[in-house]
Amino acid sequence: VPCLSEFELIKQLFAPLAKDAPGALGVKDDAALIALPMGHELVVTTDALVEGVHFRACDPPDLVARKALRVNLSDLAAKGAEPLGYLLALALPATRRLDWLEAFASGFAEDQRQFRISLLGGDTTATPGPLTLAITALGSLPTGQMIKRSGAKAGDHIFVSGTIGDSGAGLGILSEEIPRANPHKEYLAQRYLLPQPRMALGVGLRGIASAALDVSDGLLADLGHIAETSGVRIEMDAAHIPLSDAYRAIHGADAVSVVRATTSGDDYEIAFTVPEDRIEAARVAAQSAQTRITEIGRVCEGNGVVLRDRNGNEIDVLRKGYTHFSR
Amino acid sequence: VPCLSEFELIKQLFAPLAKDAPGALGVKDDAALIALPMGHELVVTTDALVEGVHFRACDPPDLVARKALRVNLSDLAAKGAEPLGYLLALALPATRRLDWLEAFASGFAEDQRQFRISLLGGDTTATPGPLTLAITALGSLPTGQMIKRSGAKAGDHIFVSGTIGDSGAGLGILSEEIPRANPHKEYLAQRYLLPQPRMALGVGLRGIASAALDVSDGLLADLGHIAETSGVRIEMDAAHIPLSDAYRAIHGADAVSVVRATTSGDDYEIAFTVPEDRIEAARVAAQSAQTRITEIGRVCEGNGVVLRDRNGNEIDVLRKGYTHFSR
Numbered sequence: 001v002p003c004l005s006e007f008e009l010i011k012q013l014f015a016p017l018a019k020d021a022p023g024a025l026g027v028k029d030d031a032a033l034i035a036l037p038m039g040h041e042l043v044v045t046t047d048a049l050v051e052g053v054h055f056r057a058c059d060p061p062d063l064v065a066r067k068a069l070r071v072n073l074s075d076l077a078a079k080g081a082e083p084l085g086y087l088l089a090l091a092l093p094a095t096r097r098l099d100w101l102e103a104f105a106s107g108f109a110e111d112q113r114q115f116r117i118s119l120l121g122g123d124t125t126a127t128p129g130p131l132t133l134a135i136t137a138l139g140s141l142p143t144g145q146m147i148k149r150s151g152a153k154a155g156d157h158i159f160v161s162g163t164i165g166d167s168g169a170g171l172g173i174l175s176e177e178i179p180r181a182n183p184h185k186e187y188l189a190q191r192y193l194l195p196q197p198r199m200a201l202g203v204g205l206r207g208i209a210s211a212a213l214d215v216s217d218g219l220l221a222d223l224g225h226i227a228e229t230s231g232v233r234i235e236m237d238a239a240h241i242p243l244s245d246a247y248r249a250i251h252g253a254d255a256v257s258v259v260r261a262t263t264s265g266d267d268y269e270i271a272f273t274v275p276e277d278r279i280e281a282a283r284v285a286a287q288s289a290q291t292r293i294t295e296i297g298r299v300c301e302g303n304g305v306v307l308r309d310r311n312g313n314e315i316d317v318l319r320k321g322y323t324h325f326s327r
Numbered sequence: 328v329p330c331l332s333e334f335e336l337i338k339q340l341f342a343p344l345a346k347d348a349p350g351a352l353g354v355k356d357d358a359a360l361i362a363l364p365m366g367h368e369l370v371v372t373t374d375a376l377v378e379g380v381h382f383r384a385c386d387p388p389d390l391v392a393r394k395a396l397r398v399n400l401s402d403l404a405a406k407g408a409e410p411l412g413y414l415l416a417l418a419l420p421a422t423r424r425l426d427w428l429e430a431f432a433s434g435f436a437e438d439q440r441q442f443r444i445s446l447l448g449g450d451t452t453a454t455p456g457p458l459t460l461a462i463t464a465l466g467s468l469p470t471g472q473m474i475k476r477s478g479a480k481a482g483d484h485i486f487v488s489g490t491i492g493d494s495g496a497g498l499g500i501l502s503e504e505i506p507r508a509n510p511h512k513e514y515l516a517q518r519y520l521l522p523q524p525r526m527a528l529g530v531g532l533r534g535i536a537s538a539a540l541d542v543s544d545g546l547l548a549d550l551g552h553i554a555e556t557s558g559v560r561i562e563m564d565a566a567h568i569p570l571s572d573a574y575r576a577i578h579g580a581d582a583v584s585v586v587r588a589t590t591s592g593d594d595y596e597i598a599f600t601v602p603e604d605r606i607e608a609a610r611v612a613a614q615s616a617q618t619r620i621t622e623i624g625r626v627c628e629g630n631g632v633v634l635r636d637r638n639g640n641e642i643d644v645l646r647k648g649y650t651h652f653s654r
Binding site: 031032033034035036041042043044045046047048049050052053054075076079081087088089090091120121122123124125126127128129130132134136138139143146 | 362377379451461473
């Protein structure tokens with residue numbers, strides 16, 4: 001009789017997450033089997049998260065799981081894809097307690113219900129280092145419909161969903177351990193801990209957006225990726241960057257505040273460009289998806305990203321060169 | 328002008344690995360796009376590897392990359408799938424030098440040529456812990472043709488490709504830093520550092536093997552997985568376990584030596600079961616794939632795995648309960 005090792009326990013913990021996916025083969029096999037709908041292509045994305053870098057050791061384990069999954073779903077959303085499922089590779093410190101893992105698995109279970117997806121497979125291993133996970137999310141969309149980063153053209157209008165900067169403000173609040181009696185602070189902390197991937201908006205923007213991505217590095221840096229891959233220049237109006245009331249209550253709404261919001265990252269909103277004759281269609285799509293979108297600038301010929309104040313002067317974004325070595 | 332961060336350098340290092348895959352979008356996008364051939368299904372598998380656990384800090388970086396990739400290709404092979412490409416999630420200590428990474432990337436480049444696949448996407452992040460990588464490999468096969476673990480039936484014959492135990496012996500030699508003037512030792516060390524996934528054999532066994540998996544935990548433990556998921560008992564003849572001349576030269580070929588070989592793992596051979604009336608077809612498939620296969624036992628009703636000596640007596644496998652918490 002083989003003994004029930006710790007890894008067997010972990011398998012038993014994660015197996016129920018795969019029970020609704022016949023192709024996952026009960027995660028008892030080495031591989032998962034996935035059939036794509038006719039006329040569809042596969043979209044696949046992977047993200048690694050490290051404790052102490054992407055999340056804090058004290059973060060609730062169920063929210064760590066849900067954020068890890070949502071970060072990947074957000075990538076799929078920005079491409080216009082619908083999620084099929086995900087794989088989880090987990091490197092686990094030997095000291096990790098089973099109750100942490102149970103809560104971690106329950107977070108996946110919760111979001112599987114919300115997003116109607118399943119665990120498809122995975123691998124668990126020990127590590128002498130921090131807990132590290134890599135999630136690979138699989139999605140599908142009709143052939144030829146993927147929204148790329150590289151499609152922005154001069155003359156397109158730039159939009160972003162939701163509000164920007166909340167997550168960064170939330171991390172600041174959590175890190176400084178400021179008392180959070182204030183509902184603004186509670187809201188911002190939640191925006192950091194549990195981003196809302198814009199799945200319905202992403203699907204709605206198929207055939208409408210010329211380029212899109214999800215805002216993870218910070219709006220400025222991410223629009224820089226569109227500028228670079230599309231070979232265009234991005235001009236943004238600082239006054240139009242959507243800031244939440246909570247964000248304004250904490251940081252104000254002056255140029256410094258806007259720069260902070262557009263460089264703090266972890267927003268998981270969708271930034272996208274739309275040709276002039278498709279703007280109405282984009283607004284209708286956003287309304288159907290019940291997602292707020294805001295026009296924030298224009299695509300021009302040239303290169304780079306510029307943030308302009310009310311007078312049209314370029315804001316000297318001190319932290320614009322800021323790159324996340326740690327992310 | 329944004330500064331060229333360390334992560335940009337890394338991107339530049341890995342971008343050429345994706346140049347032949349249009350769907351990888353030059354790894355400049357968040358996601359890769361993959362079209363499946365008509366009438367095919369997707370097979371997907373993920374494995375995490377941690378420095379100090381799955382490979383040694385002193386292992387040549389190109390071989391670390393190639394083994395990480397091959398471990399995943401081996402999973403695809405055992406399912407009968409042909410590889411489409413892979414994603415790489417990399418958690419990198421800040422102290423890692425660029426020349427290590429260059430050699431690491433060159434290992435992927437080498438095996439991409441050998442296996443005719445491309446990098447499809449990835450994610451690089453910093454870690455305060457050991458270098459950790461997760462590879463997700465994607466493959467395809469005609470719909471309905473995947474070879475599962477769960478298909479073994481009483482009466483089937485059990486086969487394994489190549490020889491067993493070489494990799495474990497190689498790790499022992501490398502760990503003990505015994506001088507390796509001896510060509511046997513060189514061969515065994517190579518078997519550990521650079522396993523040979525049995526891609527052609529796997530494809531050839533479609534429609535022939537009733538169950539299959541690649542030997543990673545050790546032949547005994549892995550056949551235990553087939554026994555469990557198929558609901559059968561596995562009976563193996565110790566005298567038939569294929570041992571290389573090099574392995575015999577180091578460890579001999581008595582019962583202790585066979586137990587060592589079947590519990591050491593990391594072989595990346597394919598173990599599979601074949602119904603009696605398909606044995607000739609399996610031998611023809613192996614010959615076409617230019618891969619040696621050996622019959623090692625029979626599938627019976629019941630459960631568990633048994634190793635029998637020449638007299639038919641059960642060998643008391645002291646280390647049979649051995650499970651790799653560290654793998």
